[in-house]
Structure formats: structure tokens, C-alpha cells
Amino acid sequence: MHTDSHCCSHRASDSADIRRDWTAEDAFALYSQPFPDLINQAQTVHRTHFNPNEVQRSTLLSVKTGGCPEDCAYCPQSAHYNTGLERHGVLPKEVVRLKAEQAKESGSTRFCMGAAWREVKDGKDFEAILDLVREVRSVGLEVCCTLGMLNESQAQRLKDAGCYAYNHNLDTSPEYYGEIISTRTYEDRLRTLQNVRDAGMTVCCGGIVGMGEGVKDRLGLLVQLANQETQPESVPINMLVKVEGTPLAKEDRVDPFEFVRMVATARIMMPQSMVRLSAGRMEMSDEMQALCFIAGANSIFAGEKLLTTQNPGDDHDNKLMQRLGMHYREGKECATSVAA
Numbered sequence: 001m002h003t004d005s006h007c008c009s010h011r012a013s014d015s016a017d018i019r020r021d022w023t024a025e026d027a028f029a030l031y032s033q034p035f036p037d038l039i040n041q042a043q044t045v046h047r048t049h050f051n052p053n054e055v056q057r058s059t060l061l062s063v064k065t066g067g068c069p070e071d072c073a074y075c076p077q078s079a080h081y082n083t084g085l086e087r088h089g090v091l092p093k094e095v096v097r098l099k100a101e102q103a104k105e106s107g108s109t110r111f112c113m114g115a116a117w118r119e120v121k122d123g124k125d126f127e128a129i130l131d132l133v134r135e136v137r138s139v140g141l142e143v144c145c146t147l148g149m150l151n152e153s154q155a156q157r158l159k160d161a162g163c164y165a166y167n168h169n170l171d172t173s174p175e176y177y178g179e180i181i182s183t184r185t186y187e188d189r190l191r192t193l194q195n196v197r198d199a200g201m202t203v204c205c206g207g208i209v210g211m212g213e214g215v216k217d218r219l220g221l222l223v224q225l226a227n228q229e230t231q232p233e234s235v236p237i238n239m240l241v242k243v244e245g246t247p248l249a250k251e252d253r254v255d256p257f258e259f260v261r262m263v264a265t266a267r268i269m270m271p272q273s274m275v276r277l278s279a280g281r282m283e284m285s286d287e288m289q290a291l292c293f294i295a296g297a298n299s300i301f302a303g304e305k306l307l308t309t310q311n312p313g314d315d316h317d318n319k320l321m322q323r324l325g326m327h328y329r330e331g332k333e334c335a336t337s338v339a340a
């Protein structure tokens with residue numbers, strides 16, 4: 001039976017069924033099973049740890065948009081590509097508070113603030129972000145930030161301001177990484193993840209499917225995530241949003257079954273993590289999303305916008321939940337359990 005103890009994407013402690021010695025062969029053996037066997041295994045694992053009918057919601061807000069010096073080939077916010085995006089500096093506190101209140105009102109339990117930075121730099125902008133973290137925390141939402149690379153003291157200051165989780169994706173396998181990003185290394189990413197852990201924040205770390213990578217790279221990412229000393233509490237699985245002007249704008253469409261296989265494999269390898277069905281839902285049919293939930297996805301981004309691109313919105317999502325007889329996770333326990 002599932003337990004209800006997984007408030008706010010947080011687990012109290014790892015249990016014995018968490019393996020951290022996955023090999024590429026193990027992952028491939030899971031992934032390549034006959035589809036019904038794979039789904040059955042993933043759903044069985046899912047039911048052991050979670051309510052299979054429940055989905056948690058997070059709301060994203062881009063608090064600093066565009067003009068990023070990194071060259072991530074998928075990203076509309078990179079200054080290396082002309083995507084026609086309107087840039088803005090760190091948003092005022094009043095604007096962010098209003099968005100956070102609306103997010104809470106609509107049923108989100110987590111509010112994730114993103115900045116198009118390569119790394120956090122000490123100074124005015126970081127002080128403004130710390131202020132935003134305190135403000136959103138005071139609304140009674142779990143706060144998550146995604147700001148690029150962080151050093152140890154910056155991670156500690158974020159944590160002390162009330163930031164609960166930090167999103168920092170590995171995106172793909174170490175082998176394929178250089179095809180997608182040249183301005184930073186896999187090791188840079190791992191170092192920030194360690195700083196986040198050491199500061200006591202929870203880790204949100206996942207990747208993107210559909211960037212021209214092979215199955216080996218997708219599974220290489222999952223092996224990296226699952227073999228970490230502590231598995232990430234949240235694992236966002238994004239399907240590439242193809243944005244005009246980026247080098248990946250013309251990539252082939254991902255086979256929906258391949259994507260569902262990826263979700264199911266993530267669920268089996270990281271049994272206690274929240275698996276978040278992240279970017280790309282505009283291109284997914286309701287049936288494909290339902291398959292992802294059955295395969296163990298138990299979180300989504302809510303609202304009409306991700307950071308800069310479109311997302312299905314509450315009306316659509318609420319209808320889907322209703323048709324599936326599923327429900328959203330309530331946020332009440334959350335606000336008390338993460339009191340700063």
C-alpha cells in the first residue's frame with residue numbers, strides 16, 4: 001500500500017529498496033522490457049511509495065528573463081540565439097508576491113523562481129532574490145529556486161532565507177552533454193548539486209528528452225541521477241519545447257512510448273522521488289499524459305506558462321484530472337512542515 005508520508009516532495013529517510021549501483025545495462029534491461037511489463041513494474045513501485053491517484057502541482061515564474069551567457073542549445077533565454085524573447089531584470093517583490101498568492105489560490109504547493117543566469121553573483125541581484133524567497137515563503141508555499149551555479153555560501157544563504165529546494169538539471173548523459181552546452185561542464189553542474197545538498201536544501205534534478213540524444217544518453221542521465229549519494233527528491237523529465245531560433249528548433253518529435261518508457265524507468269530507479277512531468281505537455285495528448293501518470297509521474301507544472309513558453313493551464317489540467325478520477329495533492333500539511 002502507498003503511504004501518505006510524502007508531503008511536499010520530501011521524504012524523511014531513504015529506505016532499503018533504494019539502489020545506488022545502477023549500471024547502463026541494468027537501466028537498459030528495465031527500459032527495454034515489453035511495454036506492459038515495464039508499466040506494471042513501474043506502477044507497482046509507484047503504489048508502494050505514493051498515492052497513485054494523486055498529483056502535486058508546482059508553479060513556475062521567471063523572475064529574471066533572457067540574455068543568459070550560456071549556450072544551452074535548447075534554451076530560448078540564451079543570448080547566443082535570437083528567439084525574440086523580451087528580457088527583463090529581477091522582478092519587483094509586489095509582482096512576485098501576487099503571482100505566488102495566485103499560485104497558492106489555484107492549488108500549487110510549490111513556487112519555483114527561475115533566473116536566466118550562468119551563476120549567481122553576490123550583490124544587489126542576489127540580495128533581491130533572497131528577499132523574494134522570504135516573501136514567497138511568507139505566503140505559505142514551498143520555495144524552489146533555479147538560478148544557475150551556486151557556491152557554498154550562496155547555497156547556505158538561500159537555504160537560510162527559506163528556500164526549500166533547488167532545481168539544477170544534468171539534462172542528459174555526461175557523454176552527450178558537450179553536444180548541447182559548451183560554456184560549462186558536467187562537473188560544474190555536479191559541484192553545484194553538492195553545494196545544494198551540503199546547505200540542506202532538497203535537490204530537484206532531471207533532464208530533457210528529444211535533443212537528438214540516443215536511448216543510451218537518456219539512460220546515462222538516469223544512472224547519474226539514481227546513483228547519487230542521496231537521490232534527488234524531485235526528478236523533472238522535460239520533453240524538449242522546440243523554440244524557433246534555437247539550434248534544436250527542428251529536432252524530430254519524440255516517440256510518445258519512448259517518453260513514457262523514460263518516465264517508468266525513472267520511477268523504478270528512483271522509487272521515492274517525485275517524478276515531474278515537466279516541459280512539453282502542450283505537445284502531449286491527454287492519453288500520453290495519463291500513461292505518464294500510470295508509469296509513475298506524480299507532479300506537474302501548473303498554469304499557462306512555464307518560464308517563457310506555454311503550458312496547458314488549469315482548465316485543461318483540472319478537466320484531465322476529473323476524467324481520470326485523479327486529484328491534486330493538498331498543500332496544507334506542506335506549509336507547516338517546511339516552516340522556516
Ligand code: SAM
Binds near residue numbers: 074167168169171239
Ligand atoms: N539558468 C538556470 C539553469 O540553467 O539551471 C535556470 C533556468 S533553466 C531555463 C532550467 C531548466 O529548464 C534547464 O536546465 C532545462 O532543463 C529546462 N529547459 C530550458 N529550456 C527548455 C526547453 N526548450 N525545453 C525543455 N526544457 C527546457
Ligand code: DTB
Binds near residue numbers: 146237308
Ligand atoms: C525543469 O526541469 N523544467 C522547468 C523547471 N525545471 C525550471 C523549466 C522548463 C522551461 C521550458 C522552457 C521555457 O518555458 O522557457
Ligand code: SF4
Binds near residue numbers: 076
Ligand atoms: Fe537557459 Fe539556464 Fe542555459 Fe541560461 S543556463 S541558457 S537560462 S538553461
